[in-house]
Protein backbone atom coordinates (compact mmCIF):
# COMPACT_ATOMS: atom_id res chain seq x y z
CA UNK A 367 0.00 0.00 0.00
CA UNK A 368 1.23 3.52 -0.83
CA UNK A 369 2.41 5.47 2.19
CA UNK A 370 -0.07 8.29 2.67
CA UNK A 371 0.88 8.82 6.30
CA UNK A 372 1.97 12.49 6.19
CA UNK A 373 -1.06 13.56 4.12
CA UNK A 374 -3.39 11.63 6.36
CA UNK A 375 -1.91 13.02 9.55
CA UNK A 376 -2.07 16.61 8.27
CA UNK A 377 -5.66 16.19 7.18
CA UNK A 378 -6.62 14.50 10.41
CA UNK A 379 -4.98 17.27 12.39
CA UNK A 380 -7.21 19.84 10.70
CA UNK A 381 -10.27 17.63 11.05
CA UNK A 382 -9.58 16.90 14.68
CA UNK A 383 -9.93 20.61 15.38
CA UNK A 384 -13.45 20.44 14.05
CA UNK A 385 -14.46 17.45 16.09
CA UNK A 386 -14.23 19.44 19.27
CA UNK A 387 -15.95 22.56 17.91
CA UNK A 388 -19.56 22.62 16.92
CA UNK A 389 -20.40 24.23 13.62
CA UNK A 390 -23.63 26.21 13.51
CA UNK A 391 -24.36 25.04 9.95
CA UNK A 392 -27.54 23.03 9.25
CA UNK A 393 -28.12 21.39 12.62
CA UNK A 394 -31.02 19.38 11.21
CA UNK A 395 -29.27 18.07 8.12
CA UNK A 396 -27.86 14.89 9.62
CA UNK A 397 -29.38 12.60 12.22
CA UNK A 398 -27.76 9.86 14.26
CA UNK A 399 -30.20 7.41 15.81
CA UNK A 400 -30.28 4.32 17.96
CA UNK A 401 -32.55 1.44 17.04
CA UNK A 402 -35.06 0.20 19.60
CA UNK A 403 -33.36 -2.54 21.63
CA UNK A 404 -34.32 -5.17 24.15
CA UNK A 405 -31.87 -6.70 26.58
CA UNK A 406 -32.65 -9.81 28.63
CA UNK A 407 -31.01 -10.15 32.01
CA UNK A 408 -31.03 -12.82 34.67
CA UNK A 409 -33.38 -11.67 37.39
CA UNK A 410 -31.31 -13.62 39.90
CA UNK A 411 -27.85 -12.26 39.06
CA UNK A 412 -28.93 -9.11 37.22
CA UNK A 413 -26.45 -9.91 34.44
CA UNK A 414 -27.55 -9.19 30.89
CA UNK A 415 -25.86 -8.37 27.59
CA UNK A 416 -27.20 -7.13 24.27
CA UNK A 417 -26.68 -4.94 21.24
CA UNK A 418 -27.73 -1.41 20.43
CA UNK A 419 -27.33 -0.39 16.79
CA UNK A 420 -26.46 3.13 15.74
CA UNK A 421 -27.56 4.62 12.42
CA UNK A 422 -26.90 7.78 10.44
CA UNK A 423 -28.96 9.51 7.77
CA UNK A 424 -28.97 12.74 5.85
CA UNK A 425 -32.34 14.39 6.03
CA UNK A 426 -33.57 15.30 2.55
CA UNK A 427 -32.14 18.72 1.67
CA UNK A 428 -34.67 21.30 0.48
CA UNK A 429 -32.72 21.72 -2.73
CA UNK A 430 -29.67 20.18 -4.29
CA UNK A 431 -28.12 16.74 -4.05
CA UNK A 432 -27.28 14.68 -0.99
CA UNK A 433 -23.84 15.14 0.54
CA UNK A 434 -20.87 12.81 0.28
CA UNK A 435 -19.50 12.33 3.78
CA UNK A 436 -15.79 12.13 4.63
CA UNK A 437 -16.52 10.88 8.12
CA UNK A 438 -18.35 11.61 11.34
CA UNK A 439 -18.00 11.68 15.06
CA UNK A 440 -20.47 11.13 17.85
CA UNK A 441 -20.74 10.59 21.56
CA UNK A 442 -23.30 8.92 23.79
CA UNK A 443 -23.46 8.89 27.54
CA UNK A 444 -25.18 6.53 29.95
CA UNK A 445 -25.99 6.27 33.63
CA UNK A 446 -23.13 4.09 34.92
CA UNK A 447 -25.37 2.75 37.67
CA UNK A 448 -27.83 1.25 35.16
CA UNK A 449 -25.80 -0.03 32.22
CA UNK A 450 -22.57 0.56 30.36
CA UNK A 451 -20.93 -0.30 27.05
CA UNK A 452 -18.33 -3.00 26.63
CA UNK A 453 -17.60 -2.49 22.91
CA UNK A 454 -18.36 -0.26 19.95
CA UNK A 455 -17.56 -1.69 16.52
CA UNK A 456 -18.24 -0.58 12.95
CA UNK A 457 -21.07 -2.34 11.21
CA UNK A 458 -22.86 -2.50 7.91
CA UNK A 459 -21.46 -0.27 5.23
CA UNK A 460 -18.53 0.85 7.38
CA UNK A 461 -16.84 -2.52 7.08
CA UNK A 462 -16.93 -2.45 3.28
CA UNK A 463 -15.41 0.98 2.80
CA UNK A 464 -12.09 1.48 1.09
CA UNK A 465 -11.83 -1.95 -0.43
CA UNK A 466 -12.80 -3.71 2.79
CA UNK A 467 -10.29 -1.80 4.89
CA UNK A 468 -12.97 0.24 6.62
CA UNK A 469 -12.41 3.79 7.89
CA UNK A 470 -8.95 5.32 7.41
CA UNK A 471 -9.06 6.44 11.00
CA UNK A 472 -11.28 4.97 13.66
CA UNK A 473 -10.97 6.19 17.21
CA UNK A 474 -13.24 4.69 19.84
CA UNK A 475 -13.14 5.51 23.53
CA UNK A 476 -15.26 3.69 26.06
CA UNK A 477 -15.78 4.63 29.69
CA UNK A 478 -18.20 3.64 32.42
CA UNK A 479 -20.39 6.62 31.58
CA UNK A 480 -20.38 6.53 27.78
CA UNK A 481 -18.62 6.18 24.45
CA UNK A 482 -17.15 8.39 21.77
CA UNK A 483 -16.29 7.52 18.17
CA UNK A 484 -14.49 9.38 15.41
CA UNK A 485 -14.39 7.64 12.07
CA UNK A 486 -12.89 9.20 8.96
CA UNK A 487 -13.05 7.32 5.72
CA UNK A 488 -12.29 9.80 2.94
CA UNK A 489 -9.38 11.97 3.97
CA UNK A 490 -6.65 10.90 1.56
CA UNK A 491 -8.51 9.69 -1.49
CA UNK A 492 -10.68 7.26 0.41
CA UNK A 493 -14.30 6.52 -0.34
CA UNK A 494 -16.83 9.15 0.69
CA UNK A 495 -20.34 7.96 1.25
CA UNK A 496 -23.97 9.02 0.91
CA UNK A 497 -26.38 8.37 3.76
CA UNK A 498 -29.76 8.76 2.04
CA UNK A 499 -31.65 6.82 4.71
CA UNK A 500 -30.95 5.34 8.14
CA UNK A 501 -27.79 3.30 7.57
CA UNK A 502 -26.32 1.23 10.35
CA UNK A 503 -22.86 2.49 11.22
CA UNK A 504 -22.03 0.94 14.57
CA UNK A 505 -22.97 -1.76 17.03
CA UNK A 506 -22.70 -1.13 20.74
CA UNK A 507 -22.56 -3.99 23.20
CA UNK A 508 -24.47 -2.99 26.30
CA UNK A 509 -24.09 -4.71 29.68
CA UNK A 510 -26.38 -4.35 32.66
CA UNK A 511 -25.01 -3.27 36.02
CA UNK A 512 -25.81 -6.49 37.83
CA UNK A 513 -26.29 -4.94 41.27
CA UNK A 514 -29.00 -2.68 39.87
CA UNK A 515 -31.00 -5.37 38.08
CA UNK A 516 -30.57 -8.37 40.41
CA UNK A 517 -33.88 -9.50 41.91
CA UNK A 518 -35.75 -7.12 39.60
CA UNK A 519 -38.58 -9.28 38.24
CA UNK A 520 -40.28 -6.42 36.43
CA UNK A 521 -37.69 -4.89 34.11
CA UNK A 522 -37.52 -1.28 33.03
CA UNK A 523 -36.46 1.30 30.48
CA UNK A 524 -33.22 3.22 30.22
CA UNK A 525 -31.71 5.40 27.51
CA UNK A 526 -28.47 6.80 26.29
CA UNK A 527 -28.23 10.56 26.23
CA UNK A 528 -26.60 12.63 23.50
CA UNK A 529 -24.24 14.33 25.94
CA UNK A 530 -20.51 13.74 25.65
CA UNK A 531 -19.53 11.52 28.61
CA UNK A 532 -18.03 13.53 31.45
CA UNK A 533 -15.06 11.20 31.85
CA UNK A 534 -13.93 11.40 28.18
CA UNK A 535 -12.69 14.22 25.96
CA UNK A 536 -15.45 16.23 24.33
CA UNK A 537 -16.49 14.76 20.98
CA UNK A 538 -19.17 16.58 18.99
CA UNK A 539 -21.95 14.94 17.01
CA UNK A 540 -20.95 15.93 13.50
CA UNK A 541 -20.98 14.69 9.93
CA UNK A 542 -17.99 15.86 7.88
CA UNK A 543 -18.65 17.02 4.32
CA UNK A 544 -15.69 18.21 2.23
CA UNK A 545 -13.69 18.71 5.40
CA UNK A 546 -16.43 20.76 6.99
CA UNK A 547 -18.02 19.42 10.20
CA UNK A 548 -21.77 19.82 10.25
CA UNK A 549 -23.54 19.49 13.55
CA UNK A 550 -25.89 16.52 13.65
CA UNK A 551 -28.76 15.74 15.98
CA UNK A 552 -29.83 12.52 17.69
CA UNK A 553 -32.96 10.41 17.82
CA UNK A 554 -32.49 8.03 20.73
CA UNK A 555 -34.82 5.12 21.42
CA UNK A 556 -35.09 3.71 24.93
CA UNK A 557 -33.58 0.33 25.73
CA UNK A 558 -36.02 -2.17 27.20
CA UNK A 559 -34.47 -4.26 29.96
CA UNK A 560 -36.48 -7.36 30.73
CA UNK A 561 -35.93 -10.35 33.01
CA UNK A 562 -35.16 -13.39 30.86
CA UNK A 563 -35.76 -17.04 31.62
CA UNK A 564 -33.75 -18.33 34.55
CA UNK A 565 -31.11 -20.93 33.98
CA UNK A 566 -29.45 -23.86 35.70
CA UNK A 567 -26.03 -25.36 36.30
CA UNK A 568 -25.87 -28.82 34.75
CA UNK A 569 -24.74 -31.31 37.37
CA UNK A 570 -25.66 -29.22 40.39
CA UNK A 571 -28.53 -31.47 41.31
CA UNK A 572 -28.73 -30.38 44.97
CA UNK A 573 -28.76 -26.69 44.05
CA UNK A 574 -25.85 -25.61 46.22
CA UNK A 575 -24.06 -23.79 43.41
CA UNK A 576 -21.26 -26.31 42.79
CA UNK A 577 -20.99 -29.61 40.96
CA UNK A 578 -19.49 -32.29 43.17
CA UNK A 579 -19.20 -36.01 42.55
CA UNK A 580 -20.76 -37.71 45.55
CA UNK A 581 -23.36 -35.22 46.84
CA UNK A 582 -24.82 -34.45 43.42
CA UNK A 583 -24.78 -38.09 42.29
CA UNK A 584 -26.48 -39.16 45.55
CA UNK A 585 -29.14 -36.51 45.01
CA UNK A 586 -29.99 -37.93 41.57
CA UNK A 587 -30.11 -41.46 42.98
CA UNK A 588 -32.39 -40.29 45.78
CA UNK A 589 -34.64 -38.56 43.28
CA UNK A 590 -34.82 -41.72 41.22
CA UNK A 591 -35.36 -44.27 43.97
CA UNK A 592 -36.70 -42.47 47.06
CA UNK A 593 -40.36 -41.54 46.60
CA UNK A 594 -40.00 -38.86 49.27
CA UNK A 595 -37.31 -36.97 47.36
CA UNK A 596 -38.16 -34.76 44.42
CA UNK A 597 -35.49 -33.30 42.17
CA UNK A 598 -36.11 -29.57 41.92
CA UNK A 599 -34.32 -29.14 38.58
CA UNK A 600 -34.47 -32.07 36.16
CA UNK A 601 -32.38 -30.24 33.58
CA UNK A 602 -29.50 -30.03 36.07
CA UNK A 603 -29.83 -33.76 36.77
CA UNK A 604 -29.61 -34.69 33.08
CA UNK A 605 -25.84 -35.01 33.20
CA UNK A 606 -25.47 -36.70 29.83
CA UNK A 607 -27.97 -34.33 28.18
CA UNK A 608 -30.04 -37.03 26.52
CA UNK A 609 -33.32 -35.46 27.56
CA UNK A 610 -33.99 -38.05 30.30
CA UNK A 611 -33.05 -38.42 33.94
CA UNK A 612 -32.14 -42.02 34.72
CA UNK A 613 -29.38 -44.15 36.23
CA UNK A 614 -27.02 -43.20 33.41
CA UNK A 615 -26.83 -39.64 34.78
CA UNK A 616 -25.25 -40.26 38.21
CA UNK A 617 -22.96 -42.79 36.51
CA UNK A 618 -21.96 -40.11 34.00
CA UNK A 619 -21.22 -37.71 36.85
CA UNK A 620 -19.14 -40.20 38.84
CA UNK A 621 -17.29 -41.34 35.73
CA UNK A 622 -16.39 -37.72 34.97
CA UNK A 623 -15.32 -36.87 38.49
CA UNK A 624 -13.49 -40.09 39.32
CA UNK A 625 -12.99 -42.06 36.10
CA UNK A 626 -11.61 -39.49 33.69
CA UNK A 627 -14.75 -39.53 31.56
CA UNK A 628 -16.17 -36.59 29.63
CA UNK A 629 -17.66 -33.64 31.49
CA UNK A 630 -21.20 -32.32 31.25
CA UNK A 631 -22.30 -30.31 28.23
CA UNK A 632 -23.58 -26.74 28.33
CA UNK A 633 -24.47 -24.61 30.05
CA UNK A 634 -21.81 -26.14 32.35
CA UNK A 635 -19.49 -24.69 33.60
CA UNK A 636 -21.79 -21.68 33.56
CA UNK A 637 -25.26 -21.17 34.83
CA UNK A 638 -27.53 -20.69 31.83
CA UNK A 639 -30.12 -22.19 29.52
CA UNK A 640 -30.11 -25.64 27.94
CA UNK A 641 -28.35 -25.33 24.55
CA UNK A 642 -30.21 -28.49 23.46
CA UNK A 643 -33.79 -27.80 24.55
CA UNK A 644 -35.82 -30.84 25.60
CA UNK A 645 -38.93 -31.63 27.59
CA UNK A 646 -37.18 -31.58 30.99
CA UNK A 647 -37.98 -28.62 33.19
CA UNK A 648 -36.38 -26.84 36.07
CA UNK A 649 -38.92 -26.07 38.78
CA UNK A 650 -36.42 -24.10 40.84
CA UNK A 651 -33.94 -22.44 38.50
CA UNK A 652 -30.60 -21.62 40.02
CA UNK A 653 -29.67 -18.43 38.20
Ligand SMILES: [Ca+2]
Pocket residue numbers: 569570571572573574575576577578581582
Ligand atom coordinates in the same frame (compact mmCIF):
# COMPACT_ATOMS: atom_id res chain seq x y z
CA1 LIG B 1 -24.21 -29.42 43.95
Ligand SMILES: [Ca+2]
Pocket residue numbers: 603604605606607608609610611612614615
Ligand atom coordinates in the same frame (compact mmCIF):
# COMPACT_ATOMS: atom_id res chain seq x y z
CA1 LIG C 1 -29.81 -38.12 31.01
Ligand SMILES: [Ca+2]
Pocket residue numbers: 607608609640641642643644
Ligand atom coordinates in the same frame (compact mmCIF):
# COMPACT_ATOMS: atom_id res chain seq x y z
CA1 LIG D 1 -30.91 -30.88 26.63
